[in-house]
Amino acid sequence: MLRPLYRFLCSRAITRFRPINRCFIPKAPICNYSVKSKSVENTYVKKTQIEHVLERPDTYVGTTETINKTMFVLQDDKIVKKxxxxxxxxxxxxxxxxxxxxxxxxxxxxxxxxxxxxxxAENGTVSVQNNGKSIPLSMHEKEKVYVPELVFGNLLTGSNFDDKEVKFTGGRNGYGAKLANIFSKKFKVEISDGENLYKQEWINNMSTCKKPTITKKSQPEYIRVTVHPDFEKFGLEGFDEEFTSLLYRRVHDLAGCNDGLKVWLNKKVISSKGFKSFVNNIDPAPLVYKKLNSHFEIAVGAADSYTHLTFVNSICTYGGGTHLNFISSQIVKK
Incomplete structure (x- = not known):
């Protein structure tokens, strides 16, 4: 049974619809060409998992093409729509x-x-680190590899496959960080279990896995992942200012959606803590905030057009969903 945590930012608006009474559908042109027959081998092919991810990215991570979209971003330490x-x-x-x-x-x-x-941005890298209990640095007896290599370098692996557990987490399909590995020129993990330091690197879209190094080192536990995206696969040369502003706002999301979590952005602690503080940082203000119960927090304000910024278990649900409809429909009725 899933009991997700919902957080909303939404504004009310009225939308009008004008019915279309007439339409014209042109006839499709007749194409006169012959299709050259292919061999059975060329018709039926088998792809590796990595090849399939790279050749059909839409299935796993969405489009690799640049799109234009109105999004909330971080600009001058304020969250704005742009x-x-x-x-x-x-x-x-x-x-x-x-x-x-x-x-x-x-x-x-x-x-x-x-x-x-x-x-x-200069070196084209991103790193994410969390403290606390790490991944076991032991050999997986069944798969004959160290657990971090199994988790970060093999698809359809992870710890979220028990559907009987009540989950408040995001991952559940065994892709996760492996997708970042596949779409990167370099992918590094660094893990401390308090007594040992584990380091490992993959290169060229997860095609080459280097042997891990394990050294004795007494220090607090943590997991650090550093990626150098394969920008060519996205038609880019690196991180630009607009994309960076979108990522920075996403990091602010995490501070707003998770009480008791200290979030650092480029070695600076994000001052806003909790969802109420998060929505107060959204321009334009003010927004009316209310914590309905332990699972629902909402903030509502006036706007020129309907917009929303919603989260479920810290995942930003840009497309909305039944959780947003459940709240916004009640607001509109009132």
């Missing part, structure tokens, strides 16, 4: 890393109360 250009697939793979860190915070007994996000 028309920007960005690549959804690139956004998605970085968001997967952030959600991994948040999931560790949500899980009971991990002790994760801090997340650090750093973006180096």
């Amino acid at each position: 028309d920007i250009k960005f690549v959804p697939a690139l956004y998605r793979i970085i968001d997967e890393l952030l959600m991994n860190a948040v999931d560790n915070h949500v899980r009971s007994g991990t002790g994760t109360n801090e997340i650090k996000f750093e973006l180096d």
Whole structure:
């Protein structure tokens, strides 16, 4: 049974619809061409999992093309609505890393109360780090690889496959950070279990896995993932200002949606804590905030047109959904 945590920012508006009474459908042109027959081998092909992800990215991470869309971004330390250009697939793979860190915070007994996000535009890298209980640095007896290599370098692996558990986490399909690995030129993990430091690197879209190094080192537990995206696969040369502003707002989301979580953005602690503080940082203000119960927090304000910014278990649900309709329909009726 799922008991998601809902958080909303929405504004009320009235939309009019004008019915279309007439339409014209042109006849399709007649194409006179012959199709050259292909061999059975060329007709029926088998792809590796990595090849399928790279050749059909829409199935896994969304489009790798640049799109124009109105989004909430961080600008001058304020969250504002703005028309920007960005690549959804690139956004998605970085968001997967952030959600991994948040999931560790949500899980009971991990002790994760801090997340650090750093973006180096000059070198084209992003790193996400969380403290608290780490991934076991032991050999997986069945798969004959270390657990971090199994988790970060093999698709359809993870710890979220028990559907009988009540979950407040985001991941559940065994892709997660592996998608970031596949779409990166370099992918590094660094894990401390308090006594040992584990380091491992993958290169060229997860096609080459280097051997891990394990050294004795006494320090607090943490997990750090650093990626160098394969920008060519997104038609980009690196991180631009608009995309960076979108990512920075996403990091602010995590601070707003998770009480008790200390979030760092480029070595600076985000001051806003809790959802009420988060919505107060949205321009234009003011918004009316209300915590309905332990699972619903909402903020509502006036706007020129209907818009929303909603979250379920810290996942930003840009497309809305039944949870948004459940709240907004009641507001409109009143």
